[in-house]
Amino acid sequence: MKKYLFMLLLGAPVMGLAQSNGSITISNDSKATISRHIYGQFAEHLGRGIYDGFWVDKTLPVKKQDRIRLDLVEALKKIKIPNLRWPGGCFADEYHWRDGIGPAAKRPRMVNSNWGGVTEDNSFGTHEFLELAKLLNTEPYIAGNLGSGTVDEMSKWIEYLNSNSTSTVVQQRKANGHADPYKVSFWGVGNENWGCGGNMTAEYYSNEFKRYAAFAKDYPNAKLKKIASGANSDDYHWTETLMKNIPNWMMWGVSMHYYTIPTGKWEKKGSATSFSESEYFNTMVNCLRMDEIVSKHAAIMDKYDPEKKVALVVDEWGVWTDPEPGTNPGFLYQQNSMRDALIAGTTLNIFNNHCDRVKMAELAQTINVLQALILTKKEKMILTPTYHIFDMYKVHQDAKYLNIKLNSPDYEVDGKKIPAVNASASQDASGKVHISLVNLDTKNAVNISTELKGIDWKAVKGTILTSANITDVNTFEQPNKLQIQNFNGAKKDGEKLSVSLPAKSVVVLELN
Known part of the structure; x- marks a missing residue:
């Protein structure tokens, strides 16, 4: 052998x-360029992605800055991740940013109703995420709460991050230890608002987007790249409605989510590690559908945006299997095989070949969740086959197609x-x-x-x-x-x- x-x-x-x-x-x-942002990552408050992933117990015997695990940081810096999306996912539309700022001991606790019903203490919030992004040398991509939030809440979060005025909210940021604006650019206006983000219709969401976007202000040296919450897989009506109802100048991108499900059935997705060649073949059939789905969404966008100024942002993708036996099913922890590497390489080739329209994408997810780059167990960590694909493919970032x-x-x-x-x-x-x-x-x-x-x-x-x-x-x-x-x-x-x-x-x- x-x-x-x-x-x-x-x-x-x-x-x-x-x-x-x-x-x-x-x-x-x-004349096209393969944007480095196609190689982005996604870190949601889900399972062991943030807590016990990036953000660890103070007693864990690994190098840390505050509670940020630095061996993970170094591994991700090596593959030059260009952006990191946070705090969700479905979690984004139940997250209220004010709960995650100020002294950690005074932050309110919350129950993560989407993922496992666990209680979290909000010790990882806005400042911690942006410190992580700084350590990673990556651009933050924040998904704002449209589903259960308010226009004022989102507007104030952006002001808190990007303004250098003397307003009360800016003074609060300075009191919390960050005198200068963070200058966050990538901004998601909600997430999956057709589903966990509010069960909205495309027509209703497009009006909500315009309302929220009107108050998502630009500040000096911090022009927002607003990303509309886009379609679930092959829901082409959703993309058509957004492109028709929202002016191109109002949004930088429209998102789209597609997961490779081995069986094609959400109720029983299939094992991450035990599968036949027939099951593998079916998985790759479903993986290759990404090309068809991207092509059809891009064709719709071309009707309304022939100059391709609006990006297609595939900000959730990857293989989704049944959780590993014996783990919390709400934590979505799965192993990562050679099959996953082939899925990653294939999908990134598809994005590269559509780089005239696909300008950004985020793998779901970075640590310990779904098609992860890295898995951890106490002080141990392993690089998955998917990680190695991103390492090999980093040569395409910002290169001429x-x-x-x-x-x-x-x-x-x-x-x-x-x-x-x-x-x-x-x-x-x-x-x-x-x-x-x-x-x-x-x-x-x-x-x-x-x-x-x-x-x-x-x-x-x-x-x-x-x-x-x-x-x-x-x-x-x-x-x-x-x-x-x-x-x-x-x-x-x-x-x-x-x-x-x-x-x-x-x-x-x-x-x-």
Whole structure:
């Protein structure tokens, strides 16, 4: 088995392993940029995401600043997360920001009615979140409370954060230890207001958005990028209504949420770690739906915004499985396998290829919740396969998008077919070209012949993430079972690039 895996990593052919062929054409004629904000993250007050995740007990034997866990901070800085969305999620529309400021001992307690019915003490609030964002060197993205809040409450929160006036609320911020404005830019006007954020119709929400947005003020050097609470998955009527009823100048973006559910059924989603190839195939079918959903929302937005000034913000995405057995079902804690890595690579390729409209996205969620980057257990932490994908793909951040045409062989299970390979490409400021390739086929390697038009290059190197089984995971006992390896299965073949892409793998190539 070790020899087999070693040969996979090298990209060498393995006796008895079937191979198929595909082709790619990449051209340097695009004017689009892959925004770094596509690689954003989401941290909700949910389960062990904030409490016992980022924000730990004072007695935990790890390096901390106040109660912010610094080994997590360093890991996330390495992959250059560009933004962090907070405090929700469904939690956002029951969160009242004044409960989370001032002396911690005097903050009121609340019951998190959405996620597990647990009581939290509000010790992690506005100042703590913004200190975390500063340590991460990332931009904060705050989701404001439209569902159970008021226009005045949201307006005052923005003033508290961004104004430098002598008003009472600004003086309160200064008294709480932050003299200068925070200058928060990304601002969500509610969350999932079609559901947990108020069970509103699109028509009602669009009017509410305009009312709240009118009082969400800009302050000097702190122009808000207001993001409307957008559609659930393929609810195209919601997007049509918002684009029709809300002037383009009033919103920076419209959000959209889509989760990959292995079974396609919310009541029984499927296991994170125990699944057949048929179940895996169905999961990837559901993952690939993201391309169709994004395309159709983008087409609607194009009708009302042909200049593409309004961003499509996919601020919740990822695989959602049944919680790990023995854990609180309201905490949404799930393991993270090689399947999750393939989902992450595929989804990020889709976003990259739609970067003319998708300008921002947030994986759900960062720590200990859903498709997490990092899992913790007391003082221990592990980097998940999904984390490694974000590490490999960070080369695309703010790079020039390269047009890509892909001819992929099929991956077939039980008489059903999907493309085996997906890909995206970019060119960074130094001229280096990066190509990210995902092979979803669990058994067959794929030989890819790539033509590069208008691109000069002399050498290629790469990295790969793969494993013997799609169910393989990193555990606290074996934290490095899945990790990034060097990949030598690509070479220059005349003027073309030849790649031997192993089964169930994610590869990122760099052309110099």
